[in-house]
Amino acid sequence: MKELMLGNKALARGLYEAGVCVASSYPGTPSTETTEEAAKYEEIYCEWAPNEKVAMETAFGASRAGKRSYCAMKHVGLNVAADPLFTIAYTGVNAGMVICVADDPGMHSSQNEQDSRHYAIAAKIPMLEPSDSQEALDFTKKAYEISEEFDTPVLIKMCTRVAHSQSIVETGERVEPAMKEYVKDIAKYVMVPANAKKRHPIVEERTAKLIEFAETSELNRVEKGTDNKIGIITSSTCYQYVKEVFGDKASILKLGLINPMPVKKIKDFAAGVEKLYVVEELDPIIETHVKTLGLDVTGKEIFPMIDEFSQGLIAEKLGVETPESCKAITDLPNRPPAMCSGCPHRGVFYTLNKNKCRVMGDIGCYTLGSAPPLCAIDTTECMGASVSSIHGFNKARGEESEKNTVAVIGDSTFMHSGMTGLANIAYNQTNSTVIILDNSITGMTGHQQNPTTGFNLRGEPAGKINLEALVKAMGINRVRVVDPYDLSAVDTAVKEELAAPEPSVIISRRPCVLLKAVKKNPPVKVNPDKCKSCKSCMQMGCPSISFKDGKAHIDATLCVGCKVCTQLCHFHAFEDADGNEI
Numbered sequence: 001m002k003e004l005m006l007g008n009k010a011l012a013r014g015l016y017e018a019g020v021c022v023a024s025s026y027p028g029t030p031s032t033e034t035t036e037e038a039a040k041y042e043e044i045y046c047e048w049a050p051n052e053k054v055a056m057e058t059a060f061g062a063s064r065a066g067k068r069s070y071c072a073m074k075h076v077g078l079n080v081a082a083d084p085l086f087t088i089a090y091t092g093v094n095a096g097m098v099i100c101v102a103d104d105p106g107m108h109s110s111q112n113e114q115d116s117r118h119y120a121i122a123a124k125i126p127m128l129e130p131s132d133s134q135e136a137l138d139f140t141k142k143a144y145e146i147s148e149e150f151d152t153p154v155l156i157k158m159c160t161r162v163a164h165s166q167s168i169v170e171t172g173e174r175v176e177p178a179m180k181e182y183v184k185d186i187a188k189y190v191m192v193p194a195n196a197k198k199r200h201p202i203v204e205e206r207t208a209k210l211i212e213f214a215e216t217s218e219l220n221r222v223e224k225g226t227d228n229k230i231g232i233i234t235s236s237t238c239y240q241y242v243k244e245v246f247g248d249k250a251s252i253l254k255l256g257l258i259n260p261m262p263v264k265k266i267k268d269f270a271a272g273v274e275k276l277y278v279v280e281e282l283d284p285i286i287e288t289h290v291k292t293l294g295l296d297v298t299g300k301e302i303f304p305m306i307d308e309f310s311q312g313l314i315a316e317k318l319g320v321e322t323p324e325s326c327k328a329i330t331d332l333p334n335r336p337p338a339m340c341s342g343c344p345h346r347g348v349f350y351t352l353n354k355n356k357c358r359v360m361g362d363i364g365c366y367t368l369g370s371a372p373p374l375c376a377i378d379t380t381e382c383m384g385a386s387v388s389s390i391h392g393f394n395k396a397r398g399e400e401s402e403k404n405t406v407a408v409i410g411d412s413t414f415m416h417s418g419m420t421g422l423a424n425i426a427y428n429q430t431n432s433t434v435i436i437l438d439n440s441i442t443g444m445t446g447h448q449q450n451p452t453t454g455f456n457l458r459g460e461p462a463g464k465i466n467l468e469a470l471v472k473a474m475g476i477n478r479v480r481v482v483d484p485y486d487l488s489a490v491d492t493a494v495k496e497e498l499a500a501p502e503p504s505v506i507i508s509r510r511p512c513v514l515l516k517a518v519k520k521n522p523p524v525k526v527n528p529d530k531c532k533s534c535k536s537c538m539q540m541g542c543p544s545i546s547f548k549d550g551k552a553h554i555d556a557t558l559c560v561g562c563k564v565c566t567q568l569c570h571f572h573a574f575e576d577a578d579g580n581e582i
């Protein structure tokens with residue numbers, strides 16, 4: 001059957017057809033839909049793990065037990081899971097195990113632009129790189145075969161364009177591989193130095209075999225051009241751009257197996273063309289390999305190491321006309337992200353600003369508290385860093401800092417990697433104040449459940465971690481819950497906890513306003529006769545409020561009636577839907 005499919009959906013179809021039984025992932029754009037789509041197949045058990053390391057270890061457990069398994073993460077998630085990755089590269093697998101890592105060149109929704117291909121090289125495991133939805137499906141199935149044939153976990157590298165573009169896919173039937181026997185094998189699976197020493201040569205032999213495989217595998221294919229003036233080695237989305245610019249004119253070596261790369265195939269290809277180029281986004285991974293083979297190649301001298309490529313960029317750098325069909329509209333207005341109308345995080349940031357707090361930030365919707373007009377966040381690096389770094393900050397600056405610095409972290413991020421930072425605060429004792437912004441969902445990545453929400457990936461009732469009890473059990477005695485829509489309650493909590501002589505946790509609790517179950521109130525209105533144009537209500541940065549004819553104006557299509565703005569008005573200018581003063 002043929003179907004138009006998103007790259008991520010096609011990958012999930014590949015999981016189904018490959019007979020995968022267990023998938024454990026942590027959400028992260030642009031990888032999230034692979035697991036969400038896989039969950040639509042009853043045959044695949046799918047879950048959200050608390051973080052990527054747990055997800056990878058869970059998938060590894062299932063593989064060792066004898067069932068094909070899967071885990072997915074975004075590029076920065078692979079940093080979190082790097083510890084198991086480098087060692088399961090040594091142990092190998094039992095049933096096939098595939099790890100999807102999705103890069104984000106151009107940083108559409110990421111804090112850095114790292115190139116995950118380095119991980120495949122460093123961990124010495126194969127990496128496949130699809131360039132469209134059909135390949136996302138086919139390569140996924142192939143990845144399981146490679147995993148079992150070569151006794152290795154296999155990485156599939158997606159990127160934003162392949163993950164989130166649609167193209168035609170031909171689907172097939174599911175295979176049901178029999179459960180593999182589980183055999184206790186200490187030499188293979190217990191990586192103490194004596195055993196690991198024996199596994200390392202096996203890894204090197206495996207790489208040599210995989211290079212041989214790369215020479216003949218259909219994953220790496222040559223497309224002969226109509227002339228031999230230009231030869232381009234490329235992969236992933238760049239392959240599509242190159243094809244759109246050159247059609248059949250240039251010769252292309254399209255690499256689908258990005259680690260390890262072939263040697264002879266590349267040399268033969270280079271010998272058949274007058275001028276050799278490598279077109280690849282981000283780092284010169286293919287180019288470095290080609291140069292190591294002693295070949296003359298042009299790559300990063302002309303192509304950037306930053307941002308996504310486009311057909312126009314490739315045409316310009318290679319000195320040809322951009323085809324008319326590839327000319328993109330580039331003068332679109334910017335639409336910077338903002339916290340939604342009624343977002344429960346907004347009131348907390350307003351209060352932190354009011355109290356002139358220093359704010360150690362973290363990653364989630366609440367990172368948008370750093371945007372104007374709030375500009376309320378001092379730092380953001382990676383998940384969990386707010387809680388760990390406030391401790392270091394306070395150790396360095398002492399009481400002066402403890403009295404006005406807070407860490408903010410979302411519920412999902414706290415479960416992911418905030419708990420260990422809090423353990424450090426409780427154990428090594430700084431008088432730090434941590435605010436958990438509990439909106440009962442993993443908001444930023446599109447509403448995934450997490451261990452605090454009480455539901456599993458399929459939305460069925462599941463275990464629910466009680467944040468108050470957890471934090472108390474970790475040794476934090478001062479724990480309080482506030483409603484972020486109640487600005488004076490938030491203000492009191494912040495003031496009291498910063499003044500208290502011991503570490504504390506404030507849980508700011510209100511579900512994300514975009515959750516289906518959350519009831520929206522009718523929009524509020526501004527009485528223009530009472531509005532004194534002081535713009536106090538605009539300090540919140542709510543997208544529902546603008547100025548019209550010199551007065552505050554509420555966009556009734558956006559306002560959800562949270563009434564937070566009304567608490568800032570000194571002139572009682574706000575009214576409810578019936579015209580009553582608020």
Ligand SMILES: Cc1ncc(C[n+]2csc(CCOP(=O)(O)OP(=O)(O)O)c2C)c(N)n1
Nearest residue numbers: 028077363364365410411412413442443444
């Ligand atoms: C290591 C890592 N994994 C995944 C992500 C993707 N990501 C960004 S924010 C976020 C979680 C946000 O959820 P939460 O902490 O509950 O805050 P909310 O967005 O709901 O306010 C995730 C999974 C990431 N940036 N880094």
